[in-house]
Structures are given as structure tokens and as C-alpha cells.
Amino acid sequence: MNLIILGLPGAGKGTESDFIVKKYGLIHLSTGDIFRSNIKNGNALGIKAKEYMDAGQYVPDEITNKLVAARLQQLDIKTTDFILDGYPRTIDQAFYLDKTLLTINKPILVLYLAINEQTVVDRLSSRRVCLQCGRVYNLKFSPPKINNKCDIDNQTLIQRSDDKAATIKTRLQVYKKETLPLVTYYQNQGLLKTIDANLENDKVRATIEQYLLENDNG
Ligand SMILES: [Zn+2]
Secondary structure, three states, X not given: OOEEXXXXXXXXXXXXXXXXXXXXXXXXXXXXXHHHHHHHOOOHHHHHHHHHHHOOOOOOHHXXXXXXXXXXXXXXXXXXXXXXXXXXXXXXXXXXXXXXXXXXXOOOEEEEEEOOHHHHHHHHHOEEEOOOOOOEEEOOOEOOOOOOEOOOOOOEOEOOHHHOHHHHXXXXXXXXXXXXXXXXXXXXXXXXXXXXXXXXXXXXXXXXXXXXXXXXXX
């Protein structure tokens, strides 16, 4: 069982990926991690990717595709299944991924976390992080015990610039333009499962578990 997880920023891709990884033993592959490990190894494409990341830009498809393909081709195919988070992000990336999957003979399923835009704006704009320990809070859904202070180390929580209202709007626009076509693309291939991510977290999980159970047997 190999998965791609899609959804607007703030739909819970990271959280649900973590859950799936723990429960089913898949490897979590995110473009961020793949870039970081290539940068660390001093790989030429990794260094190129870093230039874009440092400039706050998306790494071009050409570089991203090659790095993700190389990572997938390194996997021990017989024993390792994966979940891709943050890739593919565009239709061109999806075409490239299809070719890569053929070379490693891995079928995929796609989970789409569908969520209302307003819910995303509410969730992201109330998100706060602790720079000291990296813990993420949500003022509405998982607030700290003491107002605006980290439960673990008492540091003052901050709002990341990514989570400010104007930036959220821009991220949503980019996502809708570039990534939503993937939903149609995978739907047309019969690979897509839409999950209502507006629901309570345990309901979202129950739907995911049910779906994965059905498909694991089949
Ligand atoms: Zn902290």
C-alpha cells in the first residue's frame, strides 16, 4: 500500500501522514526531507534546490522530480511502502511520478483531505509555534495551558509568517491553481479517495482507517 496525500495547506496532511506512518509502518517521504538530506550530502541537485529554498521560492519541477525519483528508486521495493506528502504538487510532477512508479512497479492510492477554505483560514491563523522546542499549538483547538506560553519550556509562542492571513490567502490561491487539478487527474484514474477533513479528527481517522483496511485486503 503506497499513498499520496493531497489537501489544502492546513487540511492536516502532516498530522494524518504521521498517524498512517505509525499505524501502518509506511515510510514518510516529504519533499522537504528529501531536499534536506540531499543538501546535507552535498549532492549537486540538492545544492541547486537550496538556492531556491533560501530565496523563499518553490524548487523547480525539474530538480524536484529527479530528487524524488532517486529517493523512490533507493527504497527496498519488496519490504518498503511509502506515503508521499507534498509531492506531486503540479500536474507535470504527477506525470513524472507516474513514469517513476512504473520503473519501481509500485501502485498508489491517493487520499484527498477535502476541507472548506474558511476552516483552513481559521485553523492556520490560530496556529502558534514554539521556536525553542518546535511544538505547534492552535489557540482554538489545542491551546497552551498558559496564554501564549509553551507548556514545555515556557517560551513565548510566535505566529509564523506563513500563517498570517494575507499569506494564507496567497498559499490557497497557488494551491488551487497548481494542485487541485491533481484531484481530477487521480479521480479520473479511479485512484482517489476523498476524505471530509472538516470533521472532527477522530472521524477523519476512522474514515482513513476504514478505507485503508478495505484496500489492503483487496
Ligand atoms: Zn517549547
